[in-house]
Amino acid sequence: NIEVEVNPADIRIDTYRSSGAGGQHVNTTDSAVRITHHPTGIVVTSSEKSQHQNRDIAMKALKSRLYQMELDRRNAAINDAHESKGDAGWGNQIxxxxxxxxxxxxxxxxxxxxxxxxxxxxxxxxxxxxxxxxxxxxxxxxxxxxxxx
Known part of the structure; x- marks a missing residue:
């Protein structure tokens, strides 16, 4: 069970104007959000219509990436432990x-x-x-x- 906690001091949240479909509203408001996680260097963005919605989406994406990184790290540790075990097959007599x-x-x-x-x-x-x-x-x-x- 992996709990992902994001320390607010470890992230930088930037807002900027979105591009693409959405008309004048998208072009005149800073609704797009970019979250940078300093310890890992992960950058996630979201550019929906609402800035609040974008913050939530970007934070979920960041937590998802951090979760995947922790899962990969744990799996690598398990694989390392498994590979360090001796082979019990034929030809490995003691x-x-x-x-x-x-x-x-x-x-x-x-x-x-x-x-x-x-x-x-x-x-x-x-x-x-x-x-x-x-x-x-x-x-x-x-x-x-x-x-x-």
Whole structure:
């Protein structure tokens, strides 16, 4: 739910003579309205017959544009969060399990490996979690750690 509030100090309202159909009334009165929103640079205009009606129409148009901008910003934030998630598809494995001819489990992200395959398959993942946390704390990826060795 997005509430759009327009601070009167953030806008400039200009009135000017309209052009086009409407005859002498349009040509002699400042009935057209231009509203400029300073923080965003949005400019909206309305040129109906009545200045009061034009202010209302232009303000609704400004609020509509500000609403759309906020909606786009929120959607972009959601998309960024979604794109930063890892892909759970095939080919993005985390650990490699070798059970024949020897036994080994290796975490491909941290490089941590153990020969206790039965313990890992029974749920003993503490060593792998500790290695991942240590990597997160150091801020280094596995490739960076290998480059230092």
């Amino acid at each position: 650990r490699s399990y070798v059970l024949q001819p020897y036994q080994m489990v290796k975490d491909l992200r941290t490089g941590h490996e153990t020969s206790d395959t039965k313990g890992v398959l029974d749920g003993d993942l503490d060593a792998f979690m500790a290695a991942t946390l240590a990597q997160d704390v150091s801020g280094k990826s596995r490739a960076e750690a290998r480059a230092e060795d």
